[in-house]
Amino acid sequence: MHSLRYVTSHLLVIPVEGINKMKSKLKCNIHLLGVIDIAVLLLAVCAGLYSSWYHTNSIIIIVIIIFGLLIFSLCSIFYYYFNLKDISESFSHLWFGCLLGMIAFFNHSSFDEDRPTMVTNILLISSLGIKIIWSFVQRASGNALYKSRLLTQAEKFEFLGFGIACVLGTDYMTSMWLLVIANMLMLIMLRLKVSFSLPCIIIFYTISVLFFFKAMADKLSHWALLCFTGRLLCDPFFDLYYNGLSMLERWHCFISLPRYMHRFIIICITVIEIYFFQTAGYVMISNDEWYLSVPLFFLFGVVWICLHVIFVLTSWTFANKLSECNSILKTNQETNANLSTVMASKGLRYFALISKYMILSVLLSTVLLGATSWQATNTHFMASILIVLPMEVMFHGILQELGGLLGGTCCCYAVIGPSGLCRSDRTPVLLPTNAIEEQSRRSVNILNSIQRFLVHHMIDIFSCDFSSGGIAMESLETKMRSFLSRRTSDGPRFDTYLVYYSGDVYQSGDWALADNGVLKFETLLTWWHEVDADSGARLIIILDTKHHSGWLKQIKRNSTDFIAIQTCSIGQSDPETGIAVNTGDFTMEWVAFNVTRDADITWAEQGRKTKAVYGVSKNWVDFTFHKPTEDDIEVYWTQNFPRITHSLIKVLQVVSSIECDSCCWCLDCCRKIKMKWLPPKIINTGHGFKLVRS
Incomplete structure (x- = not known):
């Protein structure tokens, strides 16, 4: 050999x-x-x-x-x-x-x-x-x-x-300088792979060859x-x-700029936009048909000014959000958090989905104003519009890509109670002092592990409740209702509500609370229906308990909500080796799997004492992250922009109706059949963590 x-x-x-x-x-x-x-x-x-x-x-x-x-x-x-x-x-x-x-x-x-x-x-x-x-x-x-x-x-x-x-x-020094700047922006747009880059390149060379150079006497x-x-x-x-390179890798040179550079770029863009509007206004004195050009310029000029006020405000807000994400990323370097997770946690996806329609309206207003005030002999006008177009196209491009790339928002409520203190007949169990100390130590480790998981994935933490004597039903109901009705800072509901529980349960999977209190799945589902109101949000339940069959079956039969459960099957302790399997061991492994990149955890290996189990509702595959409706856009506009621009909301709704997502019924049926008969080993939630089964 x-x-x-x-x-x-x-x-x-x-x-x-x-x-x-x-x-x-x-x-x-x-x-x-x-x-x-x-x-x-x-x-x-x-x-x-x-x-x-x-x-x-x-x-x-x-x-x-x-x-x-x-x-x-x-x-x-x-x-x-x-x-x-x-x-x-x-x-x-x-x-x-x-x-x-x-x-x-x-x-x-x-x-x-x-x-x-x-x-x-x-x-x-x-x-x-x-x-x-x-x-x-x-x-x-x-x-x-x-x-x-x-x-x-x-x-x-x-x-x-x-x-x-x-x-x-x-002799056309200024016009040529502006044309050189426009050419630079075209190259930048191509390198960043902006969606409308090729049409802009065609427009640039068409105007340059057919009109700009002919207008020069040289x-x-x-x-x-x-x-x-x-x-x-x-x-x-x-x-x-x-x-x-990925989208964030391509745009990293811009996203990672400090706050003052972002604001300086916005100021420069504003100055160029004003210069373009000024050169477009020359059509009123250079056009012989002034009785047509003047009314059209005033009509489209007013719309252009109002939309570009929104453009500047949106750009400023976007720059502040990028700076906030960069500062969070720098302070969380030890947790290995990535930029996409930070952006998703700060609600940048929802902002991008709304703002891209606004910027598209701004872009269309620029095209209309440029078309109605076209001046084939004014090189300053042609050069300025060739600068303005790629700037607005690039801003629309980054918002469009962020809206499709980033995950949604997620909020979590964790409840950690004692385990081993309740029998199946609901009578309490008296434990010795050393067992109680061991129980408290294990619960603290679970709490630390869950908090590490939430911080790593930038999940909004509603509360992490821990009680060594159990949690009362009244207190849990108050907090759970408040948690399920929680909203993001921008106004809409969270895309995902994550509920974690580790503690005593009965054979049916119902939570065993203090003073013989019981939390049934039907009760939790009723609370969810009261606050959800068909918002399209989803509920993910993480259970680290000894029993779960009742909840798992009810979730799999559910056909009206987006609900998933991640739990485990705990095997018997090995009497020969003396290795005991306790509540909380699954949490440690699941958190390590979703947090540590090089974690050596194989869920499908033979002989595992703790096996991962998940279940999803029948229409789980139909879930999509929240997309802004016309009402959401209208609310966002009225809350963030001047009153004088509110009349333009209808224009934005017309633009947003252009981009409609067509759903394929056959494809949805195939996904549901695959999820039912061939469920995957791992489900990516879109928030950085995964649901797994052994």
Whole structure:
């Protein structure tokens, strides 16, 4: 056997070494392709500068060439002698962006019949083609690194360089700067995989090519502009497919910003929105058909202003919620809490579901105002609307993704009573002192374990009651009714109400309370019906007791409510080993399974003394987290926004009716049949914890 293992290991060395050589060779070829791309771009820039100087004899071109030689020399020194790779690459991209901008502004279309210009255009297109191939091969071979960022360092400096070229090469400096900012936002939108990013890209290039550049008196080199924008666009475009980061991972660079940065971004967005409205107002004096443009502008302008007041208030509230989640995440680093759990616990899902309709209304108002005040000769107007659209689309995108990603809200009431103090005939049992001390110690451990579970999953804690002598029925009824009627801070009911009980029960599973009190399942269900009122919330009951059959059967027969029970079957103690199985052991294992990532717990293993059992009502699979109704939206609007905007609630309801969820009856039937005949081993509740069965 040893010789066989020896021969096999040596035979595997050859293919493994071949694979490693192929990988290293592939990396070398990809790196070589990148070098060729830079070399061709450098040749294109040199040819373009020569062509521009050949036709214009401009001193600025000579100065730029001299500065270019100095900067490239400095970059080479920084890279090879001081190992300052980031600085040298940043200056290189800055200068590439500046030179491409200068070629675009000086080497315009009237030179196309000249041979140097034709060579420049061929090299520019060749550089773009090689860049596309390099970007695709790099991602297809798995050699691209993905991390949360809005723009790469190269993209930032190339945009900055092109902005510098706008100062030197064109009289439309402000308009071109705004267009560069719009182009940056388009790349950010693609990298974040926003839902409406592709339509916005099409609108951007359509307006730029057909209207913006035609409105400029300056003649531009379209090949240079195509090379500049195409090289920047190919990476985020391919990342739409190859980037495997989750939604929160992609947006982390924005979500994790400090509070002052979020507020600064909102202020900047507000200033740009005001500038867009100002440029749109020029239609009243530039349009010959003023009798149509003025009334339409006033009509859509009033709606636009009211909706954008809501936009600013919603953005500010959203920034405050993000800052609150970040602060909670920092203070709970020891509990390994993740960002999605924190956001769900703070009700961000409900906020996102309501706010996305508001932002969609804001986006539609911007489109309508831009269409009615369209000015094909005003470059400031076109550039400003190309900035406003992606900003509003990105805000709608993050709210839409958060609404679909985050779990709902959950509230818990835990009751821990004594166990082993009551017989099946409801007569009390007298225990010795050491047994009572052991009972108290076990109950405290259960309490600590449940509190750890609730804190880890950011579940709202109504109360954790512990009594060594039992809990009275009157006290339990008062607290249970108050718990089941509890609501979130935003107003709606919690999505899930979690009830935990560990203590004495009778054979039917009914809770054994103090003074011979009994809590039956029918009583708990009556309390639930009194406060739930078809709100769509669900009730999850966790029982760590010796008996549960009565409650489990009634829950499985229930067909009107969303109810689930998680309990256990406790086996007999082993007389040979002396290992006793007590009430509370299941809680310890279940909490460890749902809290500890590397917990070595196998519920299906043979010979388990504590087996997990769960049961769900017949329509459990129909449950969905609470979605805001028209009444919820109206209540939220009236409570949070100025009275002057209340008349626009109907507009929002029309927008919300556009996105309707169609349910498939056949699919629901299949889910119910599967849950009844082939129930899964694990059910994910959507709050981070799971229901399990052995």
